[in-house]
Amino acid sequence: MPYNNTSRFLIAQKYFCDSRLTIDERRDLILKNLLFLQNIFIKIDKQPKSLTSAREVCFFETKGNNDDVYRFYFQIAYNRTFTEGFIETTICHIKNEQRNIICRSSMCLFENHWLITSVQGNKHYAYEEHIKFLTKNCYMQPHFLLIELQKIFTRLFKCDKTLGILNEFQASNEQHRQENDTRYIKDYDAFFKECKAEYITIGKKTYFNLLHTHKDLNDYPSKKRSFYRKRFNLLEMIENSVKNIFVV
Numbered sequence: 001m002p003y004n005n006t007s008r009f010l011i012a013q014k015y016f017c018d019s020r021l022t023i024d025e026r027r028d029l030i031l032k033n034l035l036f037l038q039n040i041f042i043k044i045d046k047q048p049k050s051l052t053s054a055r056e057v058c059f060f061e062t063k064g065n066n067d068d069v070y071r072f073y074f075q076i077a078y079n080r081t082f083t084e085g086f087i088e089t090t091i092c093h094i095k096n097e098q099r100n101i102i103c104r105s106s107m108c109l110f111e112n113h114w115l116i117t118s119v120q121g122n123k124h125y126a127y128e129e130h131i132k133f134l135t136k137n138c139y140m141q142p143h144f145l146l147i148e149l150q151k152i153f154t155r156l157f158k159c160d161k162t163l164g165i166l167n168e169f170q171a172s173n174e175q176h177r178q179e180n181d182t183r184y185i186k187d188y189d190a191f192f193k194e195c196k197a198e199y200i201t202i203g204k205k206t207y208f209n210l211l212h213t214h215k216d217l218n219d220y221p222s223k224k225r226s227f228y229r230k231r232f233n234l235l236e237m238i239e240n241s242v243k244n245i246f247v248v
Contacts, residue, residue, distance in 0.1 A: 059242050062137060072238070075090060089104065102130045118170065118172060
């Protein structure tokens, strides 16, 4: 079923980002996120351009096995509705000018926190093959890499914390439950616990708090230090690229 922008906003008003919110809270949050989106600028040919005009920006890429490439995008959400926010980070595979999303993660600016509202994979597009390649070459599974990318954007936009939504209150999960469709419900509690997230209460609501600290390299077994050094170097490279692209 195709959605126009009017219907997308109507659905967003019902489910936007956190199902615990009242209608008034949800409308205020939608407005705040639209204002935030309006003020995101990137550098194109050394000139600032709004994300609303550009729609997306590639902030990192890595070569594939053949004549293909994997690109990381920060973009206005292209999902069916805006229930999980207006912005998403995607990891895409490009070959023969064809672009396919491997995995994506949406966010919402909540108070002064970066709230991760979804993490999804595209299991219809040679999923396991691409997951295997990205895990080997990015030194972590792509879904966990998306979390690290969201932390980078948390720091870039000077937000206080990176939060994760609880499974019970995740927008799409709630929408699927309301529609009696449980095929696509994801267990976000289990996922964020795998990310070593801790519970935190903000305004009487509980979220997952995703920490930005990592163990020192010397705290890892000697055989694993090279692997983690490569992981941390990659994340630093990506963060430097992001800083050079965005106008903040």
